[in-house]
Amino acid sequence: MSKKTDTPPVETIKRVGIVGAGTMGAGIGQISALKGFQVVLFDIKEDFLKRGRTQIETSLAKGKARGKLTDDDLQRVNENLITTLKLKETAQCDLVIEAVPENMALKKEIFQELDALAPDGTILSSNTSSLSVTEIAGATKNPDRIAGLHFFNPVPLMKLVEIIRGERTDPRIIETLKVFAQAVGKTPVIAKDTPGFIVNRVARPFYGEALRLLGEQATSHETIDEVLKEAGGFKMGPFELMDLIGLDVNFAVTQSVYEAYFHEPRYKPHIIQRRMVDAGLLGRKTNQGFYTYDSKKA
Numbered sequence: 001m002s003k004k005t006d007t008p009p010v011e012t013i014k015r016v017g018i019v020g021a022g023t024m025g026a027g028i029g030q031i032s033a034l035k036g037f038q039v040v041l042f043d044i045k046e047d048f049l050k051r052g053r054t055q056i057e058t059s060l061a062k063g064k065a066r067g068k069l070t071d072d073d074l075q076r077v078n079e080n081l082i083t084t085l086k087l088k089e090t091a092q093c094d095l096v097i098e099a100v101p102e103n104m105a106l107k108k109e110i111f112q113e114l115d116a117l118a119p120d121g122t123i124l125s126s127n128t129s130s131l132s133v134t135e136i137a138g139a140t141k142n143p144d145r146i147a148g149l150h151f152f153n154p155v156p157l158m159k160l161v162e163i164i165r166g167e168r169t170d171p172r173i174i175e176t177l178k179v180f181a182q183a184v185g186k187t188p189v190i191a192k193d194t195p196g197f198i199v200n201r202v203a204r205p206f207y208g209e210a211l212r213l214l215g216e217q218a219t220s221h222e223t224i225d226e227v228l229k230e231a232g233g234f235k236m237g238p239f240e241l242m243d244l245i246g247l248d249v250n251f252a253v254t255q256s257v258y259e260a261y262f263h264e265p266r267y268k269p270h271i272i273q274r275r276m277v278d279a280g281l282l283g284r285k286t287n288q289g290f291y292t293y294d295s296k297k298a
């Protein structure tokens, strides 16, 4: 029996805890701190926290160079964001956003810990791209306070946020998350807990067919990207996007949607993805994916 059922969710979120200071966690921390929330960013190693801080500093510097951010903005982020190696400190927030790798066992473990550490009324959310929020919540004692809060990459630029309602999510939490998403400058859309939700579901064939074309040696990945940008009007081609997202992350999402739909052939992963992940060719984060990147320039 859930002990949180009678506890109204916090209507005003002031402190945001983030678990995982990687690409997404650092980005979510950055925009939350920029909009005046107190952010407590957690990771398992000091080096990972440092890397997260560097990502934030680089992004802020770019924003300033483009005239989108002022020195006051940079100072506000600096003042509002702290990092920690203690999960307990992150759990003591009004809203916790988990952004660790796309792995169900890991997410369940973290939500069990968070559920035990967080005070009543704290909302626990996952930035998962495709895993079942209902299944993650089912591993805890209080599934009613758990929802999906799915930001897109790069977080400072992408407007959309999917709010995912698990089978047992308290509807009041969805409303609170909607207000939070708007407060950090995003456009929320609410979706039920289906594999891939909305965006990652419709995006599967975008990557899948491009990979099959490449696998059949129809043409080069550069050409496929160019054609989709020129003729299709996409801002980025599928291979550029996989490099941006991370080949590992994209492969994990593909596998999870494929599994969740009982091996529906339309969602089948491609051997190219597996080989590249095995080889550590993960895209921009390793400076090599389908394209080669210069880390200094980046």
Ligand SMILES: NC(=O)c1ccc[n+]([C@@H]2O[C@H](COP(=O)([O-])OP(=O)(O)OC[C@H]3O[C@@H](n4cnc5c(N)ncnc54)[C@H](O)[C@@H]3O)[C@@H](O)[C@H]2O)c1
Residues within 6 Å of the ligand: 019, 020, 021, 022, 023, 024, 025, 042, 043, 044, 048, 098, 099, 100, 101, 102, 103, 106, 110, 127, 128, 129, 130, 150, 151, 152, 153, 244, 245, 246, 249
């Ligand atoms: N990369 C994208 O384009 C993208 C977009 C939307 C959503 N997502 C989702 O966001 C989540 C995170 O993805 P990412 O791209 O930021 O991954 P990432 O690999 O860049 O970052 C993950 C972070 O989690 C940390 N971590 C690992 N184990 C941990 C633990 N036990 N406790 C705390 N932190 C731990 C890692 O040190 C790392 O800093 C995934 O669920 C992913 O599917 C990713």
